Each structure stands twice: as C-alpha cells, then as structure tokens.
Amino acid sequence: xxxxxxxxxxxxxxxxxxxxxxxxxxxxxxxxxxxRAMLRGPLAGGxxxxxxxxxxxxxxxxxxxxxxxxxxxxxxxxxxxxxxxxDLIDDALLRRGKKxxxxxxxxxxxxxxxxxxxxxxxxxxxxxxxxQVMHAYGRALCMICEGEVRQxxxxxxxxxxxxxxxRSIEAKSAALFAAVMEMAGILAVASxxxxxxxxxxxxxxxxxxQIADDVLDLTEDAGxxxxxxxxxxxxxxxxxxxxxxxxTTENDYPVRAVLTGKAEEVDVxxxxxxxxxxxxxxxxxxxxxxxxxxxxxxxEALPDNRARHxxxxxxxxxxxxRH
Amino acid sequence: xxxxxxxxxxxxxxxxxxxxxxxxxxxxxxxxxxxRAMLRGPLAGGxxxxxxxxxxxxxxxxxxxxxxxxxxxxxxxxxxxxxxxxDLIDDALLRRGKKxxxxxxxxxxxxxxxxxxxxxxxxxxxxxxxxQVMHAYGRALCMICEGEVRQxxxxxxxxxxxxxxxRSIEAKSAALFAAVMEMAGILAVASxxxxxxxxxxxxxxxxxxQIADDVLDLTEDAGxxxxxxxxxxxxxxxxxxxxxxxxTTENDYPVRAVLTGKAEEVDVxxxxxxxxxxxxxxxxxxxxxxxxxxxxxxxEALPDNRARHxxxxxxxxxxxxRH
Numbered sequence: 001x002x003x004x005x006x007x008x009x010x011x012x013x014x015x016x017x018x019x020x021x022x023x024x025x026x027x028x029x030x031x032x033x034x035x036r037a038m039l040r041g042p043l044a045g046g047x048x049x050x051x052x053x054x055x056x057x058x059x060x061x062x063x064x065x066x067x068x069x070x071x072x073x074x075x076x077x078x079x080x081x082x083x084x085x086x087d088l089i090d091d092a093l094l095r096r097g098k099k100x101x102x103x104x105x106x107x108x109x110x111x112x113x114x115x116x117x118x119x120x121x122x123x124x125x126x127x128x129x130x131x132q133v134m135h136a137y138g139r140a141l142c143m144i145c146e147g148e149v150r151q152x153x154x155x156x157x158x159x160x161x162x163x164x165x166x167r168s169i170e171a172k173s174a175a176l177f178a179a180v181m182e183m184a185g186i187l188a189v190a191s192x193x194x195x196x197x198x199x200x201x202x203x204x205x206x207x208x209x210q211i212a213d214d215v216l217d218l219t220e221d222a223g224x225x226x227x228x229x230x231x232x233x234x235x236x237x238x239x240x241x242x243x244x245x246x247x248t249t250e251n252d253y254p255v256r257a258v259l260t261g262k263a264e265e266v267d268v269x270x271x272x273x274x275x276x277x278x279x280x281x282x283x284x285x286x287x288x289x290x291x292x293x294x295x296x297x298x299x300e301a302l303p304d305n306r307a308r309h310x311x312x313x314x315x316x317x318x319x320x321x322r323h
Numbered sequence: 324x325x326x327x328x329x330x331x332x333x334x335x336x337x338x339x340x341x342x343x344x345x346x347x348x349x350x351x352x353x354x355x356x357x358x359r360a361m362l363r364g365p366l367a368g369g370x371x372x373x374x375x376x377x378x379x380x381x382x383x384x385x386x387x388x389x390x391x392x393x394x395x396x397x398x399x400x401x402x403x404x405x406x407x408x409x410d411l412i413d414d415a416l417l418r419r420g421k422k423x424x425x426x427x428x429x430x431x432x433x434x435x436x437x438x439x440x441x442x443x444x445x446x447x448x449x450x451x452x453x454x455q456v457m458h459a460y461g462r463a464l465c466m467i468c469e470g471e472v473r474q475x476x477x478x479x480x481x482x483x484x485x486x487x488x489x490r491s492i493e494a495k496s497a498a499l500f501a502a503v504m505e506m507a508g509i510l511a512v513a514s515x516x517x518x519x520x521x522x523x524x525x526x527x528x529x530x531x532x533q534i535a536d537d538v539l540d541l542t543e544d545a546g547x548x549x550x551x552x553x554x555x556x557x558x559x560x561x562x563x564x565x566x567x568x569x570x571t572t573e574n575d576y577p578v579r580a581v582l583t584g585k586a587e588e589v590d591v592x593x594x595x596x597x598x599x600x601x602x603x604x605x606x607x608x609x610x611x612x613x614x615x616x617x618x619x620x621x622x623e624a625l626p627d628n629r630a631r632h633x634x635x636x637x638x639x640x641x642x643x644x645r646h
Binding site for chain 1: 358431438445462
C-alpha cells in the first residue's frame with residue numbers, strides 16, 4: 001500500500017492496510033485485460049478511511065485480523081463500484097485528479113466494470129460465512145441504490161429541501177458507513193448493544209463526512225479537489241451550504257442563476273464567492289460538527305482502548321479534512 | 324402470476340410460481356415511485372424457466388417450498404438486472420415487444436435501476452442464511468460480469484472465434500443456470516455428488532438454451548421476437564449460426580457486409596436469408612441438441628421422480644422453444 005493521502009491517524013495500522021491492498025491486488029490479478037487495467041485506478045484506494053474503520057473494530061475487540069482484512073477489501077471494492085457508477089451518472093470526468101473510467105471507456109464497459117466490482121465485493125462478503133454480515137450488506141446495498149435513484153431523479157435544483165438533502169446523504173454515505181461498522185461489529189462477535197453503538201457511530205460519521213465533503217466541493221481549489229471547484233453546484237445539485245445560503249440570503253441571484261442553468265463561468269465564480277462569503281460554510285460545518293459529536297458519544301458505550309480513541313479522533317478529522 | 328408465455332411443462336407448479344410472483348410484487352411495493360414503475364416491467368417475468376428449475380429441485384428432494392420461492396425470486400431479480408444492463412449496453416430499444424428501460428429513461432437512472440435489482444437479489448440470497456449458497460451466488464455474479472465485459476470489449480464482428488463465442492455464452496447463460504441449480508441443490512441439502520449433477524445440468528442447459536436463443540434471433544419474425552429479427556447480426560455480434568455460415572460458405576459477402584457495418588436494410592435481409600438457407604441453422608441446433616442431451620444425462624444420477632422427468636423435458640423444450 002502506498003498512498004500519500006493516508007490519514008495520519010491510520011499510520012499505526014499501516015500493516016493491516018498493506019494486507020488489504022494485497023487483497024485488492026489479488027482481485028485485480030484474477031481478471032483479464034482490459035478489465036484489469038480499468039479497475040487498477042478505482043481499486044488503488046483513497047484515504048483508506050473505510051478500511052481503517054474495519055481494522056479498528058477488530059483491534060477494539062482484540063480479534064484476529066484476517067477476516068477483517070477481507071471485509072475491508074469488500075468495503076473498498078463496493079465503494080469503488082459506487083464511485084464508477086456515480087461518476088458515470090454525474091458525467092464527472094475527473095476524480096482524485098485522474099480521468100474517470102467513463103471519460104476514457106465507452107458507457108457500456110463502464111457500467112460493467114462497476115457491476116464487476118459490486119459482484120467482487122459480494123463474493124468477499126459471502127466468503128466470510130456469516131449470514132448476519134450478509135444481511136447487513138444486502139440491506140445496505142439496497143438502501144444505497146434506492147437513495148441514488150432518488151437523488152438522480154426526484155430532486156434537482158432550487159426546489160431541493162433540507163429533508164431531501166439529508167435523505168440523500170443518509171442513503172449514500174451514512175448507510176454505507178453504518179453498514180461497515182455493523183458488519184465489522186458482527187464479525188468481532190460484539191454484543192447487540194455494541195453493534196448498535198458501532199452502527200450509530202458509522203451513521204453519524206457518514207453524515208458528518210458527507211457534509212464536510214459537500215463544503216469542500218465549494219471551498220477547495222480544483223488542484224486539491226482533483227476536479228473543478230463547485231462541481232455539485234454546476235450539476236444543479238443543491239448541498240447543505242447552498243441550502244443555508246438560499247435560506248438566509250435575500251439577493252441570491254448568482255447562485256439561483258447557476259442552479260437554473262443560466263450561468264457562464266464568471267457567474268459560477270460569483271456564486272461560489274457569494275456562498276463562501278456568507279455564513280453558509282460555517283453553519284454547515286457546525287452541523288457536521290454536531291453529527292461528529294453524536295458519533296463520538298456513541299463510542300462511549302464501547303471498550304475503552306486505543307482503537308476507540310482513534311475512532312474518536314477520526315470523527316474529528318472527518319470534518320476537518322482536506323482532499 | 325399471469326403470463327401467457329408460461330411453459331406448459333411448468334403448469335403443475337403454477338401455485339409455486341404464483342408465490343414467487345407475490346414476492347416480486349412485495350419487492351416492488353418496498354420502493355418508491357418512480358423506481359417502482361420502472362421495475363414493474365422487468366420484474367413481470369418471462370417464461371418463468373429459472374423459477375421453474377428452482378421449484379423442481381425442491382420437489383425432486385421433497386423439500387418445503389418456502390425458501391425455494393425466495394431463491395427463485397432472487398434469481399428472477401438477478402436475471403432482470405442483467406437484462407436491464409444488457410439492453411443498455413447493446414442499445415436495444417425493445418424487449419418482449421415492449422420498450423426497454425433505457426429507451427424511456429435516462430442512462431443514469433437505467434444503470435441505477437439495474438444496480439437496485441442486483442442489490443435486491445443479493446438481499447434475498449443473504450436472507451437464506453446459507454453461506455454456501457452465498458458463495459455460489461458471489462462466484463456466479465463475478466463470472467457473469469466478467470463475461471459481459473469480455474463480450475462487450477474484446478471480440479466483435481468477423482474475427483470472433485468459436486472459442487470466443489462459447490466463452491461468452493458460458494459466462495452469460497451457462498454460469499447463471501449452473502449457479503441456479505447449484506444454489507437450489509445446496510438449499511435442498513442434496514449430496515455433493517447430486518449438487519454437482521444439478522450444476523452440470525444447469526450448465527449444459529444454459530449453453531443449449533443460449534444457442535437456441537441465438538438461432539431464434541435469426542429465424543423468428545420480429546412480431547414473435549418482440550424486437551427486430553437479426554438484432555445480434557445488426558449489432559455486429561457473431562453467434563454460432565453465423566460462425567457455421569462463415570465457416571462453410573465461400574461467397575459470404577452479404578453477411579460479411581452486415582458485420583463490417585457496410586450494409587443497408589436490404590443487405591441485412593439478404594444476409595438473414597442466406598444464413599437461413601444454408602445448413603448453419605440445422606448445424607447449430609444439432610450442437611444445442613447435443614448439449615441438451617448432456618444436460619439430460621446429468622439427471623440420471625438424481626432421484627427418479629416426476630420433478631426429474633420435468634427437468635428432462637425442459638431440456639428438450641429449451642431448444643425447441645418459440646419466443
């Protein structure tokens with residue numbers, strides 16, 4: 001595993017992350033070209049946050065790490081699958097500063113590459129031989145896909161409500177993080193109460209993380225984002241900071257123009273500046289922070305050890321992070 | 324369950340198929356519009372062949388039917404998911420005489436609708452609580468997706484070999500039918516030897532079925548097919564009858580012209596006529612028949628009862644069928 005974007009909090013578990021990277025490499029070796037070449041980028045991993053969560057649960061409950069590595073590989077693979085289909089759906093051409101699959105390959109192959117990763121993730125989860133883990137996985141998969149459909153079809157542009165926004169990020173991020181923690185907890189033979197606490201941590205962390213991500217989309221420069229600043233806004237996707245801005249600003253013309261598709265680049269710049277200079281960013285980060293607090297409170301019921309402290313720190317980092 | 328296309332051999336298990344249709348309806352009821360409206364057609368079922376196989380295994384081993392209904396619902400759902408993504412990938416606008424999803428909805432929603440069904444199928448399989456069934460399911464899913472990628476990318480047009488063709492239909496049809504029989508066998512607590520026999524039956528049936536399907540694509544009229552005659556040929560997809568034709572015909576210009584995309588409708592008609600009047604159709608059906616025989620021989624090791632006889636008959640019907 002070699003990734004400069006590894007969160008420093010995860011340094012102590014680098015040995016586990018290396019093993020997980022080895023499993024992902026094995027999955028690549030299983031397939032023929034050109035599929036292998038296509039999947040190398042998506043499976044190269046990003047911040048290893050999801051894997052980190054899984055490994056930390058193993059450590060928290062002093063479990064042998066091997067099955068957790070497979071679960072983490074499944075989770076990274078599932079995450080990569082959703083990114084491939086997401087980028088296709090959003091017509092995003094860049095991710096992490098690199099061309100997305102569908103910017104290079106035909107739509108049909110991009111669809112199938114995502115399908116393949118979904119299948120591979122499912123195989124890994126199946127091989128854990130734990131029906132309860134499979135249940136959690138199946139439920140999460142359904143919730144994520146249904147949420148994506150909703151996000152794609154029903155609510156776009158200026159009419160999006162806070163309820164729509166939260167329903168969407170819950171299905172997209174919170175459901176996956178909650179399922180990751182739940183599956184890891186079941187694998188660690190944690191008590192029902194502990195699994196519920198882990199699930200709550202994952203859910204709230206997922207919401208906090210997604211809000212922070214949506215803030216970064218508006219505030220970071222394109223170089224660090226690896227894609228244009230304000231991609232969501234350009235796509236007509238109203239996120240929490242934009243909702244805050246629209247709720248509190250009387251003369252919201254520049255933002256409204258971008259959302260109704262009547263804007264040129266100069267208007268997008270004006271809209272981004274207007275949002276950044278309003279209180280919308282701070283208000284959104286306060287909400288993210290409140291969710292991170294909830295995640296941290298959920299940890300209090302769990303075994304008090306170093307792994308728990310790292311999970312605590314990760315919830316703080318999730319909302320401070322840079323791409 | 325109401326479908327005029329039900330195979331007559333499946334009439335005796337109509338009560339089971341009704342239950343399975345009920346489960347598919349429940350899955351529809353779980354989701355919101357517009358997803359529900361989108362999935363109604365794909366989940367309405369076709370010939371109920373895959374469900375029929377699952378139910379017949381339950382009967383062969385005198386098992387209580389309920390878990391088999393869930394497995395069958397999973398299999399029909401998975402099949403529907405692959406059809407949605409297939410039609411998108413092949414840019415097919417009609418299936419079973421009706422508009423395909425992607426003919427009506429944007430690509431992005433069509434991708435997600437397929438993903439959702441894949442997720443829903445996974446959830447059903449997970450709820451059977453049998454790791455071995457999950458393993459078979461995960462492996463089949465990977466094989467199907469990998470085969471699809473190969474079919475889509477690597478071999479198109481005139482350069483396709485018999486080996487390419489068989490690798491593709493094995494991954495596409497044989498792997499799914501084999502997995503269906505294997506999962507049903509495991510669920511029926513059949514012996515390892517019996518599960519292997521069921522798997523072989525499914526594999527050979529899948530190959531026979533797909534060859535017959537590829538023949539029908541060239542011989543049936545559009546009205547019965549529910550899509551234009553020769554769709555594969557028009558898409559540059561070389562199937563077994565076309566391979567036979569190219570192998571045995573010296574002046575293969577009309578077919579070659581269609582496959583290299585240099586043809587108009589009149590040339591397509593000429594190519595179809597040329598293939599039909601050659602020995603290619605009969606030769607392909609002989610290969611299908613040999614595969615159906617192999618499927619039937621695999622049954623000989625299994626309990627000799629009415630369910631087994633129906634499976635025997637289905638292998639014959641698979642290659643005689645009309646759409």
